[in-house]
Amino acid sequence: MPEQVTVIGGSGALGSGLALRLAAAGVAVVIGSRDEGRAGEAAGRVRAKVDGADVRGAANGPAAEASEVVFLCVPFRNQSETLTNLKGHLREGQLVVDATVPLAAAVSGRASRMLGVWQGSAAQQAAEMVPDGVRVVAALHTVNAPALGDLAATLDEDVLVCGDRRADKARAALLIELVPGLRCVDGGRLEMARIAESLTAMLIGVNARYKTHAGVRLTGLGDRPW
């Protein structure tokens, strides 16, 4: 520390919220977007809210090259295309933290329904698509984007982190836990991401019924679940 991370899809709802919260925690952030101009505008919005924020925008490719940890916060309908376009930019040793949720909304279905992904989950699709040696963990699915993007909103929830290497999960967790109110829990291997992803669909329904921003918390884990 101070570490720098990249947020691909950083001009979107979840990505911009994550960039804002990490910047507020003192992390340097490179916001990636398909359009460099939009990335720059998103970076400007973060700097306007966080005094002294070290945030800049870039096109997805250069943004992905810039940091060792790359958060992928794009809608499912763009995940595959984004990863295809990043093949020449990601390199061995980088860690991709995939937050993609394959909601049926991607094909004009209900946001409370999921698409079946052949690999089992969006995260496993990501793992299949990244260049050799790039590791993937899955996280952040259930975090409400508007709440994340509002520094005045109090977060109080867990983030289920799934991945095949404990060290990769811990690295992602250390960054995510810089956001006040987010606690990371080891959700198991990357294949378990399908469960964390689908929980998002249920929370979207809960949010609609209860007019709230629900989060998930696992009880019974004691003080230091990570």
Next chain:
Amino acid sequence: MPEQVTVIGGSGALGSGLALRLAAAGVAVVIGSRDEGRAGEAAGRVRAKVDGADVRGAANGPAAEASEVVFLCVPFRNQSETLTNLKGHLREGQLVVDATVPLAAAVSGRASRMLGVWQGSAAQQAAEMVPDGVRVVAALHTVNAPALGDLAATLDEDVLVCGDRRADKARAALLIELVPGLRCVDGGRLEMARIAESLTAMLIGVNARYKTHAGVRLTGLGDRPW
């Protein structure tokens, strides 16, 4: 109230725990088991722990006939057979609360993996198999059976209740919330049960890693989520 409920699979881990907790809350319980003798023994164990408990055992068929609300707490490998055998015993107007989780352990796979159920979830399979007019809601999947079965254990978690009729979910929730520490949350339509069911597989993995009995809690719902 005082209401009577039936717990099919009431001699198993989850079922016997539920019977114990409901009996301790003053609910009359009929424990159903394939073997009438085992049902009677399970009832005796509850009576030994709860002074004045109104609990009796019966074979599954008569047990299912005895109450308007029937909890189905059998392993997935027995769910279909059990429901086939109950076809002549369940009747229109009854409410079945299905707690079945299609863990891969049913076919000697990992308990942290799920089987794909053609209908989408074990609960939807149950809804397909019950006689016309019998309603099905899904609940209780994520509640740890040993913790439920230990009156000294403090529960502190939510129960995701899924079903197609709000009134049915509310009826199940009122009963379940008689158990101290369990709060019911409307998880959406019955089709959402696949998510609540799969969350159980993740909790099983979490329990193994953290050596605990984890539960799930949704944050942000305020004081009265039901």
